[in-house]
Amino acid sequence: MNGFSFNRLRALLRKEWIQVRRDPTTLRMIVALPIMQLLLFGFAINGNPKNLPTGLLIAEPSQYERTLVTAMRNTGYYDIRLLSSEAEGEKGLAAGDLLFVINFPANFDRSVDRGDAPSILVDADATDPSAIGNATAALGQIATALNRDLPSMRQTQTAAPAFQFQVHARYNPEQLTVLNIVPGLICMVLTMSTMFITTLSITRERERGTMENLMAMPVRPIEIMLAKIAPYIVIGYLQVALILVFSAVVFQLPIRGSLPLLMLALGVFIASNLALGLTFSTIAANQMQAQQLAQFTLMPSFLLSGFFFPFRGMPTWAQWIGEIFPTTHAMRIVRGMLLKGNGVYDILPDLWPIALFTVVILGVAVWFYRSTLD
């Protein structure tokens, strides 16, 4: 057994592939998990909530103001009630009783008539962007609501808007939208399914006693590792395809970048997850421990990835930790490619850290792989 052997690898690959195929429960989970999560999240993010509690700060409603409030009511998104003070509005937003506070500037009608295009301040609770997304978008449609009320000479000057809404997204200035969540979801589903499956691979062999036999045969650790990873790369791709098609159909997710490039990048990301799972499997004494290790990593890798909290809003040390995890980079790649149509040069800065992570982690796995039973 001098050096790496493709014959041995092929024999091991075949065995792993047969085992994967014969495990219907895992296979079903592999298909069901992404669909279920997409549906679950999709339901939450794709809902089009109406009658959102809205507070209105207004001294004594003028003509224009009344027209606008009525127009907002008519969109169906706003359930408007009058507030007595700004403090009441603040409290309502903080408590979650109000999702919007609308604040008309003083002397609104006069400013409009003078052509000053005054700003109507809309404070929006953006903690759940999907909840307010459509409502905010609807504000655009009522920009022309005043046209009928305006004096005839102003009506002709359509070039300049009579007023504007200034939406102030509170708590979540990045305003994650539906489209922002689906890319994150792709990364999350991939991590969950691929990493968790491989965490069991080595420990399971050890617990079943098959490891002793495998070790007594002339196989190299790297051959065992590669054979364990390979089938799940294929499966990972299957999941990506499933998620993309599903997202495209159900959420009208655009794919602006190159699809082959996206697949390539996701392949690297899948490999990193598998390598991590494999490493846990090698280090852990039993399947339980391996799963716990995986769970401990899953939390920070998502919390610090920019999926839940804006990356730039985190303290520097947290950003550094976040930069280590492949999820962070994968999230940026997928978002950039799907939504912004990023190309290969745009994603390279995020691609190499994932590749490096994979190589290092796989090295750790091979290092910790015990070729004896000690």
Added chain:
Amino acid sequence: MTDYVIDVHDLCKSFGARRVVDGFTLQVAASEICGFLGANGSGKTTTIRLLCGLLVPDSGSGTCLGLDILREAPKIRQQIGYMTQRFSFYEDLTVVENLELVAGVYEMTDSGAAIDDIIARMGLGDYRSDLAGHLSGGWKQRLALAACVLHRPKLLLLDEPTAGVDVKARREFWDLIHDMAGEGLTVLVSTHYMDEAERCKRLVYLADGRIVVEGTADTLTRESGIVTFEATGEDVDSAARQLRHAPGVEAATVFGRVLHVASTERSGLEQAIHTYKGGALTWREVEPNLEDVFIHQLAAREQPK
């Protein structure tokens, strides 16, 4: 260096504070079939694992097939067949698939023919496409046996290979082992079966990780100094019950209608037989067998503790 296939000196292995293999020294010549005997927990499995490099000894040194067990374990693995005590093949693979894995890992060029051959020899033909996990215990064992000789190793390390295998399959297996030994294969086999021990060229008896007696089955019985008598007659069962605890008797066992007593002290044993007052028994002296030797060894080990 030497012609010995196994040549190890003073191997020691501890798990925590417990010394499991303690100064193990053994030489096995080519095409020898060496039986490995000893009580449960005496260190047989651990020793075999040391020999094939699955465990690293704390101290001691040696060679297998002329290769250093410490430094050249990977090369040793290429040429040995190791059968684990616990079934360690893939239960979700079929018989053929398991064998194909082994053939692939050893990079056999004639794997198809070799697999067909071993399947025929082990009588596994009807189970070719059955999942290994669905086989009965004995058939699993036969699969494991087939797998460990498939790549035609030079040295076989078998850890209780025939536990749970029926008589016919056991005989066939041993015939196979002897055939292969005739072609130059060396075998180290641990067993608790006396009939198998008798088929070994040489026996090694292990206690607390040390060899305490070794030799051919004949020399072991001859040099044991054990005297055995057999009695036939009415009510051998109650005779056995009384004699078992009589002074001068080490063991009294009933085989069917025959009472078998043994001791290392002739006078004490004859005394006990004389003083026995029960139903009428006809006594005659017989040759001690291997089981007497090992029961004696086991008992001798238990006493000091």
